[in-house]
Amino acid sequence: MVDLGDDRDLVELAGEVGPVSEGNDGEEFRKAVKEDESLREWRELGDKQERGFSWKGGTLVKSMYVTWDEFRDVLVVPKEWRGGVLTIAHEKTGHLGVDKVLAMVSKHFLWPGMQRDISAHCRGCVICQRKSKYKPKRAPVVERPVLSEPFEDVAVDIVGPLEKGKGGCLC
Ligand SMILES: [Zn+2]
Numbered sequence: 692m693v694d695l696g697d698d699r700d701l702v703e704l705a706g707e708v709g710p711v712s713e714g715n716d717g718e719e720f721r722k723a724v725k726e727d728e729s730l731r732e733w734r735e736l737g738d739k740q741e742r743g744f745s746w747k748g749g750t751l752v753k754s755m756y757v758t759w760d761e762f763r764d765v766l767v768v769p770k771e772w773r774g775g776v777l778t779i780a781h782e783k784t785g786h787l788g789v790d791k792v793l794a795m796v797s798k799h800f801l802w803p804g805m806q807r808d809i810s811a812h813c814r815g816c817v818i819c820q821r822k823s824k825y826k827p828k829r830a831p832v833v834e835r836p837v838l839s840e841p842f843e844d845v846a847v848d849i850v851g852p853l854e855k856g857k858g859g860c861l862c
Pocket residue numbers: 781782786787813816817818819820
């Protein structure tokens with residue numbers, strides 16, 4: 692069982708921008724869904740109620756299996772809202788990895804290229820990169836070429852910063 696982390700904020704966001712209901716303030720979201728060029732094909736599918744797409748309460752949804760046994764509607768997200776979803780799913784959950792963020796987001800939301808965007812968002816996260824266990828390998832020792840005349844090639848080794856020893860010397 693994959694630990695999906697805390698997806699309360701995503702549920703809350705889906706509630707705020709989802710189908711029209713009491714206390715729902717997703718007017719801008721619904722407007723963006725209708726105008727977003729990247730969603731043109733999906734809107735047409737929604738109009739025809741094909742491939743699981745349909746309109747519910749002013750929003751475009753897709754009815755699909757979000758886990759192997761859970762069938763539900765997920766909200767189609769317009770471009771300008773995707774960054775917010777990713778921030779909630781990655782940064783606010785303590786920087787979960789790509790698989791967990793994907794599992795969590797895809798329970799509530801969908802957009803064209805979502806998997807690619809999630810992957811790029813998580814891999815591009817500066818905080819995740821800083822705490823990554825990956826350390827670059829040390830440069831290998833290379834053999835120096837034999838030179839034919841003095842100062843044909845000059846090499847300098849730079850070390851430091853060095854701590855001062857007793858008496859203040861750096862040796
Ligand atoms: Zn991160």
